[in-house]
Amino acid sequence: MPEGDTIYRLARRLQVLVGTQVESSDFRVPRFATSDLAGARVLSLVPRGKHMLTRFDLAGQAITLHTHLEMDGEWKVVGHGKLLPRRLMGDARLVLATSGPTAIGLRLPVVELLPTDAEHTVIGHLGPDLLDDALPxxxxxxxxxxxxxxxxxxxxxxxxxxxxxxxxxxxxxxxxxxxxxxxxxxxxxxxxxxxxxxxxxxxxxxxxxxxxxxxxxxxxxxxxxxxxxxxxxxxxxxxxxxxxxxxxxxxxxxxxxxxxxxxxxxxx
CATH class of the missing domain: 1.10.8.50 (Helicase, Ruva Protein; domain 3)
Known part of the structure; x- marks a missing residue:
């Protein structure tokens, strides 16, 4: 299972998405299959231990994408308008095509959307993050x-x-x-x-x-x-x-x- 430092480095790599606008989203999980983030601006990516919080502004509404890699999930970043080879896309659980790169979440066991002010419902039970940049x-x-x-x-x-x-x-x-x-x-x-x-x-x-x-x-x-x-x-x-x-x-x-x-x- 990826540890906190792995997620921290992943968040750093995904910073290329910050400031871009989502052109299309494809949620390949039943609960959010009809969700659409098109038009949302990527505000930030925040690692919390082994969790990732990706925050968006969608027409003035603060939305957070909560993901967890668990044992073998991963994120791939490819160029604008591109996808991974077909043999890999079968593992895709989320595709975010932005005005910059495209981010593809593979084998993600946790993919959910929630209001940003409700993030506590998914991470509020967690202890202090040893890599938290916001706390002394x-x-x-x-x-x-x-x-x-x-x-x-x-x-x-x-x-x-x-x-x-x-x-x-x-x-x-x-x-x-x-x-x-x-x-x-x-x-x-x-x-x-x-x-x-x-x-x-x-x-x-x-x-x-x-x-x-x-x-x-x-x-x-x-x-x-x-x-x-x-x-x-x-x-x-x-x-x-x-x-x-x-x-x-x-x-x-x-x-x-x-x-x-x-x-x-x-x-x-």
Whole structure:
């Protein structure tokens, strides 16, 4: 599943739509199949964790397109008046042809329109976004820390994955953060120094989204297969101590128990 930094970079890429006017829209989802954004001006694209809010002015009416990529959704941007090859267009759930580029949402499981002043109905339950540009970083850290500390008995990785507590972290980040802070994944939150962990998460994610930067990397090594300390490295030696890494699989239908990796020596 794309994590918060992925959506943040996507929103940056889609900024080419801001200021353009929708020439035609094609919603290929039953609920909004008859919806029409033609004539709407694209005002902004705002990432919120793993959600994307695209705001429009449609004849003076403030409208928001809410999308979520979940596991494998994606956006493609092509030139004015163009489409993707036919073999790909079968996956299209939304086509926005504008006076500039055309944006095509593929395999999007969440596509919905709502008044902009009703955005709280789809994101109001979410925690603070670690990449929120509108809030001071100390406030983001304080809110996220307080939310996590409110559930002291919860396993660390489960709490970090809960978007109601802190927004934008996915499985890569929570595994890597647990390693970097030296905590076993199932350590209760109450036994963890939460504020330094959140501060590290903010710093790492903001480094990952720097324009022209290396992207998501925790080891400092951007070579293929070298970016992470533990994530995806089942049975391989720890990059710090050489101990064989441990792995536990996800529990089906339990979003708080995902594939998990750790070093039994470096993490206690």
């Amino acid at each position: 970083v100390p406030e983001i850290i304080a809110r996220a820390t307080a939310n996590l500390e409110s559930q002291p008995d919860r396993p660390l990785v489960s709490a970090l994955l809960d978007q109601r507590l802190v927004l934008g972290l996915g499985n890569v980040w929570v595994n890597e953060l647990a390693f970097l802070r030296g905590h076993l994944p199932l350590t209760p939150v109450g036994q963890v120094e939460v504020e330094p962990l959140v501060r590290l998460a903010v710093r790492a994610m903001r480094f990952a989204v720097q324009p022209g930067g290396p992207g998501r990397v925790t080891t400092g090594n951007t070579r293929p297969g070298e970016r992470y300390y533990v994530y995806g490295r089942t049975g391989e030696p720890c990059r710090r101590c050489g101990t064989k890494l441990e792995f536990s699989p996800e529990v089906p239908n339990d979003p708080g128990v995902r594939h998990t990796w750790w070093c039994p020596r470096c993490q206690t």
